[in-house]
Amino acid sequence: MILPIVAYGDPVLRKKCEPIGEDYPQLKELIANMWETMYAANGVGLAAPQIGRDIRIFLVDTEPFADDPDLDDAEREQLKGFQQVFINAEILEETGDSWSFNEGCLSIPDVREDVSRKPELTIRFLDEEFQEHTLTFDGLLARVIQHEYDHIEGVLFTDHISTLKKRLLKNRLSNISKGKISVDYKMRFPAMKRKR
Numbered sequence: 001m002i003l004p005i006v007a008y009g010d011p012v013l014r015k016k017c018e019p020i021g022e023d024y025p026q027l028k029e030l031i032a033n034m035w036e037t038m039y040a041a042n043g044v045g046l047a048a049p050q051i052g053r054d055i056r057i058f059l060v061d062t063e064p065f066a067d068d069p070d071l072d073d074a075e076r077e078q079l080k081g082f083q084q085v086f087i088n089a090e091i092l093e094e095t096g097d098s099w100s101f102n103e104g105c106l107s108i109p110d111v112r113e114d115v116s117r118k119p120e121l122t123i124r125f126l127d128e129e130f131q132e133h134t135l136t137f138d139g140l141l142a143r144v145i146q147h148e149y150d151h152i153e154g155v156l157f158t159d160h161i162s163t164l165k166k167r168l169l170k171n172r173l174s175n176i177s178k179g180k181i182s183v184d185y186k187m188r189f190p191a192m193k194r195k196r
Contacts (some may be wrong), residue, residue, distance in 0.1 A: 003033055006052050010188070012054055015054040019055075031085055044063075045060045048157075056168070058148035065079045078141055095118055098118055109181055113169075120136060124186070
């Protein structure tokens with residue numbers, strides 16, 4: 001089932017999310033709905049707060065980036081077919097010299113900004129079978145994971161940009177929360193009484 005994506009301005013996007021256990025109600029169904037919602041919106045990642053749940057779960061599928069001609073063969077291979085559910089994730093370390101990349105977010109449609117992040121991370125998480133993993137990722141794959149991880153920490157990519165850029169975006173962000181934007185996927189706007 002395709003769920004509405006929560007728009008900028010909703011308090012759930014600012015909550016530090018709670019860990020979940022294997023007994024979380026209808027978890028398999030929730031994960032299936034999150035995949036369906038993400039694909040319907042042409043996203044490469046989706047976190048639970050973006051569908052109104054303040055729980056520590058996000059998922060990533062970087063396949064759409066695998067065709068980028070600017071990437072080297074090794075990075076394209078890493079992105080190709082990478083599909084993962086992250087439950088109760090914790091970033092253990094981020095290393096390397098920060099680099100900028102133009103990011104966007106399904107909860108903040110039509111806004112893209114350069115965000116600086118470290119190129120490598122080590123993360124501990126549970127998969128959908130509640131098996132624990134500690135893995136290291138780098139490059140664009142690490143960035144997608146960092147972006148989604150931010151969501152479960154109550155952080156948005158716009159928090160990483162300069163104060164000046166935030167001021168310049170203020171009206172656009174306000175319009176997003178009011179639903180004054182055209183999107184081709186289902187959204188829920190905090191400043192509107194009805195769902196769209």
